[in-house]
Amino acid sequence: MKKTLAIALCTLLLLAPAVSLADGVQLTMGSWRVDDSVQVEAMLAKYKELSGVEIVFQPTTSAQYNSVLRMQLDAGTGPDLMYARSYETGRDLYEAGFLVDVSGIPGVKENFAPSSLEPWQNTDGSLFAVPFAAVSQVIYYDKDIFAEQGIEVPYTWDEFIAACDKLLAAGITPIANGLGSNWDILECVFLGMLPNYVGGSESRALYESGEKALNDEAFVKAYTDFQQMTKYFPEGFESIGNDDAVMVFATGRAAMVMDGSWSCGTNDEYGANWGTMAFPVPEGGEAAMCFHPDMAIAGNSISQYPDEVAAFLEWIATPEGAQIVADYLPAGFFPMIDAPITFKNERVTEILALNEGRVTDARFVWPKLMGLYNPMLEQLNALARGETTPQAAADAVAAAK
């Protein structure tokens, strides 16, 4: 007994200095961006240089992030800082008491436009996370193929269809997308197109409140154009997933792919000579863009280091901090701060420039109509397979509301 006690005491004595030697504070950060570990870790290393606070990046795969984070928070082992999903998914965590109110953090209210704050706003107007990055839904095109075929970058829907026909006639697959992964056909393709048909956030609010019907003329037209466009998908598009589509495009086997701005890195990696365009505008439509508020950073309400958590959140809300974040984050994630940010990759600047002169909005179903995600996805599948008509698809989605 005495011996055990002695050993325990010795161990304690040995450990005591080790504990007090641990220099500074170590925070953890949860995220769904496993792919960005290297970049985010470099950014956090830079932050350590500036502040002395070490932040360890602990990402989980995107598909499991929400459930894993929820379990961690429930068990009281959640990370100090964490990526927060926009709208309801993120708000649920705040309402369950897991996240700190960040409204009072200096710079947050001043440096972000109200529309950028809205996705992370609670019903009482307070904020549960500091906006971090938005993504654009765009069409990537192969500059070499377009030049060879003498095709100008289309602006209107008719020009776009004419370009697709020309490519098809030349034996080139116009659009690389498919149904295999069964999320990108909605998130990257249809919701990318949609703002051109139904307008921006003000108009979306009318659909949410029920003042406009989800099977109105604008929606039917959007489904009609979507169905027309699927003719230009590759042979066997039913089994082409998002990874396949990006790869097919990046290796020059299709002229275009509809995807998110986050794929710039992959396209560069495979040496594609790519450019981006906004989704074509239908006749009589107003040019709009899907610029989706994707990630924000929240603080854990039971963190041992609330001051350090607040300091980091304050840092990303400053123009200087946001610029450093932009320098390190992978291409295609745009800081949402209301300040001029410069990007090293000029093509990324080009993507952001597509927003100019266009109304922007989040992905249509995200803010309040998430229940329509699956019904809409099912109808898009049926449309692409030619199993339903645009009117029937619109009616089915409207009935699901």
Added chain:
Amino acid sequence: MDARAITRPIRRGGGSIRPSGAYWIWYILPALLVYAVFMAYPMLDSVRLSLYEGTTGARRFVGVANYVKLFTDAVVSQRFWNAFGNTWVFFAFHMLLQNVLGIFFAHLLTNRTMRGSGIYQSIIFIPCTIAVLVTGYMFKMMLNPMWAGPTLKNIGLAFLSRPWLGERSTALTVISLVSCWQWLGIPTMMFVAGFQGIDEDLLEAASIEGANNWHQFWRIKLPLVIPVVGMIAILTFVSNFNAFDVIYSMATPNGSPDYATDLIGTLFYRYGVAGEHPIGIPEPGLGAAVSTTVFAMLLCGVIPTLRATRGKE
């Protein structure tokens, strides 16, 4: 050795060397403990979980509400019965192909005139040793016209370049076949052991009586290896009702396209573990209700099969 130990008479009746009471408990205790802690407790806890709602922190007792939802909610019950039906189709493919091909290959491999049967045996068994995610991904590429199409066209098999995994009508069949291909080695090995266990004398006697190979196979060999089918049925039944990885790697956890490949395993994963995209918040209670229901069904399937095959022995 101590001589007394040998000469000491073994007394029977009262005061026997057999320890009295439930001495046997000490023999089964270790296994019982392991079983109780790692099998029975989690299983019972999962039954308990199916009566609750919410995640760990804010769990609320809701009685049988999860079961009611599972069987009456329009969407949930449709998904459940769809996955249930698909799982039976998946099982039927395995039973048919693994048994027929297993017997066929095992019969060839145990043929005395066959040379290099060891090599063939290894070839048939190798796929079992590869991770399902790897074979699944490989087949996904091979079955995709975008990647395999050009090669197939070059060798004149253009008609095979189809979106096999993208069509509702073919996806489940194709995935079942891939899974059968991967696991064929195990029933084959079991049948090989079965055929090897048949007494040579029986076959010799049969051939003296004038039975040809055809008769020997149908009348002697096959009836003697039939009990193996029962064992394979149970193994396949259990593994198919828990199958998840092959669908996860070849389709998606959503059982694409349009839930045509959704099995009980993927359904459970979506409801109980990962949550449905894009919200991604699971309902562990509903997941537990799925697994409890399936457990009850498995039990109803396994016990009669076990009884039936035991009877034959």
